Amino acid sequence: MTPEGKTITERTGDLIIEESFLEVRAKLLEVAATLDRIDRASNETQLSESANEQRALLQQAIEIVRSSSSERATELQHLFSREYKSDWRQTFGL
Amino acid sequence: MDYIDPHIHMVSRTTDDYATLARMGCVAMSEPAFWAGYDRGSVDGFRDYFRQLTDTEPKRAAQYGIQHFTWLCINAKEAENVALSREVIAMIPEFLDCPNVLGIGEIGLNKNTPNEATIFLEHVDLAMKFEQLILIHxxxxxxxxxxxxxxxxxxxxxxxxxxxxxxxxxxxxxxxxEVLDRGFWAGMTLYPVTKCTPERAVDMIEQTGGERLLANSAGDWGPSKPTAVPDLIFEMRRRGLPESLIRKVVYDNPIEFFSKSKQFTFQRRA
Structure with missing residues (x-):
């Protein structure tokens, strides 16, 4: 981080897209194909409650990826995290 | 570039891995005590494990010019057995004066349970009583x-x-x-599936500047890559980041942190 609070990379957005476009395209295709596979299988057998919850989480994750946030990775991590409660020590009796 | 892997479980790796790491520039490593893939049944099981960490592995590493350091504890996963954990914690001081022991670790939580928290606090107490560094999982x-x-x-x-x-x-x-803001050192683990890729780790270096930041492979018996730190070096170079920053994260920072232990007797290559 620079003293001005900017990140230290000097690479441009153009360069990063050029480097990563095919890789990201492939990852998105994997996500799409996996969701298709789930849907095809779900036509035959209903998803269980826990699988449904996980499927919904994936949908929420996709919404985060679609957003214009500059902290998408951090937001995804929080989506997939258990909640922290500051009074946990009282709950545990510690 | 010479580098240090500050968290790698060499008891799970072959001697060929030592040879490969040496050829890739690894000059030192630290190995925290961890879960063996099964729950050990007695304090003597841990005593033998600590002998492996303090005697066998340093000798194996030295054959390839790598300096081996270690950390001792009973890991969070086995902390559910509170009685055994207390026996192990009581036994650890037998090994604290071994020349390659840097402190207590890797202690922490696994499923965030009351027993894990209880044993974590007892490890911290041990570390404080014996003026040891702490490595957290x-x-x-x-x-x-x-x-x-x-x-x-x-x-x-x-x-x-x-x-x-x-x-x-x-x-x-x-x-x-939060870890850095509270004044702690932070380690990024380059580990497939459950942790972080070299690319995401370099994003974090770019965003934080690399102060008090280390990178490790955590190479162990699971899906892991002991040469992940060289992968990080490669990614940093590919992005055009300064050599001084690369060296800071993979060499200078580990030395600065480990030097807080009087038993870190690292010899730089001439």
């Missing part, structure tokens, strides 16, 4: 954020703990800032 996946916050609460709640004598490992995007 933070939980995986959905347990990481909650567990990391709980661990920081416990560390900050003990007035004897100095944050710059504690390394908190396995940080990711949602935990790194």
């Amino acid at each position: 933070t939980p995986h996946l959905e347990d990481k954020y909650q567990g990391t916050r709980m661990i920081l609460d416990m560390l900050c709640g003990d007035s004897r703990v100095t944050p710059d004598r504690v390394l908190v490992d396995h940080v990711e995007e949602h935990t790194i800032r």
Whole structure:
């Protein structure tokens, strides 16, 4: 981080897209194909409650990826995290 | 470039891995005590493991010019057995004067349970009584954020703990800032599936500047890559980051943190 609070990379957005476009395209295709596979299988057998919850989480994750946030990775991590409660020590009796 | 892997489980690796690491520039490593893949049944099982960490592995590493350091504890996963954990904690001082022991670790939480927290606090107490550095394991996946916050609460709640004598490992995007902001050292673990890729680790270096930040492979018996730190070096070079920054993260920072232990007798290559 620079003293001005900017990140230290000097690479441009153009360069990063050029480097990563095919890789990201492939990852998105994997996500799409996996969701298709789930849907095809779900036509035959209903998803269980826990699988449904996980499927919904994936949908929420996709919404985060679609957003214009500059902290998408951090937001995804929080989506997939258990909640922290500051009074946990009282709950545990510690 | 010479580098140090500050968290790697060489008891799980072959001698060929030592040879490969040496050829890739690894000059030193530190190996925290961890879960063996099964729960051990007695304190003597841990005593034998600590002999392996303090005697066998340093000799194996030295054959390839690598200096081996270690950390001792009973890991969070086995901390559910509170009685055994207390026996192990009582036995650890037998090994603290071994020349390659840097401190207590990797202690932390796994599923964030009361027993894990109890044993964590007892490890911290041991570390403070014997003036040891601490190396922290933070939980995986959905347990990481909650567990990391709980661990920081416990560390900050003990007035004897100095944050710059504690390394908190396995940080990711949602935990790194709080760890660094509270004055602790942070370790990024480059590990397939459950932790962090070299690319995401370099993103975090770019965003934080690399101060008090280390990178490790955590190479162990699971899906892992012992040469992940050279992968990080390669990614940093590919992005055109300065050699001084690369060296800081993979060499200077580990030396600065480990040097807080009087038993870190690292010899730089001439």
